Amino acid sequence: MTQVCGQHGLTVPGCTTVMISLAKSMVAAANSHIWLEPMLAGYIGYILADLGSGVYHWGIDNYGDASTPIFGSQIEAFQGHHKWPWTITRRQFANNLHPLARALTFAVLPLDILCHEPTVQGFVDVCSGCIMFSQQFHAWAHGTKSKLPPPVVALQDAGVLVSRSQHGAHHRPPYNNNYCIVSGIWNEFLDEHKVFEALEMVLFFKLGVRPRSWSEPNSDWIEETETHSQVTVH
Amino acid sequence: MATLTLPKHSFSSLLPSQTPRTPSSQSLSIVSKSSQSHFYGLKLSNSSSLPIPSSTPAKTSIVAKVSKGQVPPSFTLKDQDGKTVSLSKFKGKPVVVYFYPADETPGCTKQACAFRDSYEKFKKAGAEVVGISGDDSSSHKAFAKKYRLPFTLLSDEGNKVRKEWGVPSDLFGTLPGRETYVLDKKGVVQLVYNNQFQPEKHIDETLKLLQSL
Numbered sequence: 001m002t003q004v005c006g007q008h009g010l011t012v013p014g015c016t017t018v019m020i021s022l023a024k025s026m027v028a029a030a031n032s033h034i035w036l037e038p039m040l041a042g043y044i045g046y047i048l049a050d051l052g053s054g055v056y057h058w059g060i061d062n063y064g065d066a067s068t069p070i071f072g073s074q075i076e077a078f079q080g081h082h083k084w085p086w087t088i089t090r091r092q093f094a095n096n097l098h099p100l101a102r103a104l105t106f107a108v109l110p111l112d113i114l115c116h117e118p119t120v121q122g123f124v125d126v127c128s129g130c131i132m133f134s135q136q137f138h139a140w141a142h143g144t145k146s147k148l149p150p151p152v153v154a155l156q157d158a159g160v161l162v163s164r165s166q167h168g169a170h171h172r173p174p175y176n177n178n179y180c181i182v183s184g185i186w187n188e189f190l191d192e193h194k195v196f197e198a199l200e201m202v203l204f205f206k207l208g209v210r211p212r213s214w215s216e217p218n219s220d221w222i223e224e225t226e227t228h229s230q231v232t233v234h
Numbered sequence: 235m236a237t238l239t240l241p242k243h244s245f246s247s248l249l250p251s252q253t254p255r256t257p258s259s260q261s262l263s264i265v266s267k268s269s270q271s272h273f274y275g276l277k278l279s280n281s282s283s284l285p286i287p288s289s290t291p292a293k294t295s296i297v298a299k300v301s302k303g304q305v306p307p308s309f310t311l312k313d314q315d316g317k318t319v320s321l322s323k324f325k326g327k328p329v330v331v332y333f334y335p336a337d338e339t340p341g342c343t344k345q346a347c348a349f350r351d352s353y354e355k356f357k358k359a360g361a362e363v364v365g366i367s368g369d370d371s372s373s374h375k376a377f378a379k380k381y382r383l384p385f386t387l388l389s390d391e392g393n394k395v396r397k398e399w400g401v402p403s404d405l406f407g408t409l410p411g412r413e414t415y416v417l418d419k420k421g422v423v424q425l426v427y428n429n430q431f432q433p434e435k436h437i438d439e440t441l442k443l444l445q446s447l
Binding site: 200 | 430
């Protein structure tokens with residue numbers, strides 16, 4: 001699954017806006033000799049990016065379909081991902097990242113232009129960077145240990161990036177847990193406290209919509225096994 | 235229609251509610267600590283949403299909460315086969331009345347299946363099990379058939395009985411509460427157990443109580 005020009009055209013600006021935000025926060029921090037606050041803000045951005053990835057993933061996995069405005073193509077892609085999870089490891093970088101890069105370019109560029117406060121920039125650059133690269137972290141979580149770069153494996157094992165085992169649980173019935181895909185730090189809390197189940201119940205009673213995870217797994221969810229090899233989690 | 239609940243206690247403090255719930259429990263409570271639910275939230279004792287201030291006089295009804303030691307209001311509802319069933323039918327034996335949010339939702343399915351799996355123990359204790367939700371008889375029929383539920387499911391359309399018994403809602407009134415009552419042979423409530431997100435615990439708690447009756 002090779003990347004095409006359009007995907008490059010979206011990924012490059014996305015990366016650029018995040019890098020600008022990072023550079024601005026570092027310059028502003030150096031000029032004002034404030035380092036702790038921007039670093040702390042960056043850490044909070046990293047933590048919240050994981051939460052955001054989980055909420056978005058939960059929504060996309062459970063509601064809407066290919067015809068849903070704005071999100072339809074993403075929903076269809078996620079459904080396809082559940083059916084053929086290993087294919088994410090065969091997509092090239094821009095192919096995986098371009099939808100998020102497009103959204104973040106629009107969101108982060110105005111902040112790059114208007115904001116000069118190092119702490120805010122610190123939060124924005126780390127949060128947006130983690131969100132944009134979450135699909136790459138996700139792809140690595142589908143990789144096999146032997147084929148992943150050792151630093152990636154080390155970061156997964158350290159819990160800095162979402163682990164292969166944790167994300168593997170999301171691809172097993174009942175497909176209603178482990179939604180976060182940046183570090184996965186929120187997964188245990190959200191699952192143990194049934195946060196998404198509570199949200200699903202509220203949406204059901206208020207709007208009458210049932211999430212996909214409530215239904216018996218059908219062919220849309222169930223992974224198709226390859227004939228030659230299937231990505232296994234080690 | 236606005237509903238006034240006479241709170242037994244003030245709303246001034248946020249204290250964990252007790253489960254099993256006793257007459258001395260706080261009206262405003264944090265769900266998680268007391269009910270051992272893992273979802274932390276606020277719960278109000280009113281079975282409907284908060285009364286909305288109105289400039290015109292609203293028709294009010296007073297809803298009393300059913301608590302341990304009380305005889306709950308009787309009801310007559312339709313079961314999954316469309317037959318009418320009254321609470322009085324169960325007098326002379328212990329009965330477990332469990333209110334649940336809706337058929338075919340994850341927690342309610344777990345709860346129903348847990349009651350099913352322990353049904354022999356309830357029978358051994360001489361108790362009947364009755365589930366009540368706002369779904370209609372046909373929904374109950376399908377639900378009972380799908381999961382082979384051996385007990386009665388009653389249709390409380392409009393949630394009238396739920397309100398009369400004062401079953402509290404969860405999550406600021408957005409979710410119908412999950413509350414179980416155990417009535418003894420005389421029809422007096424001996425246990426009130428509330429837990430939205432750990433439905434299987436309802437079975438453990440009720441069996442524990444029944445074994446001591």
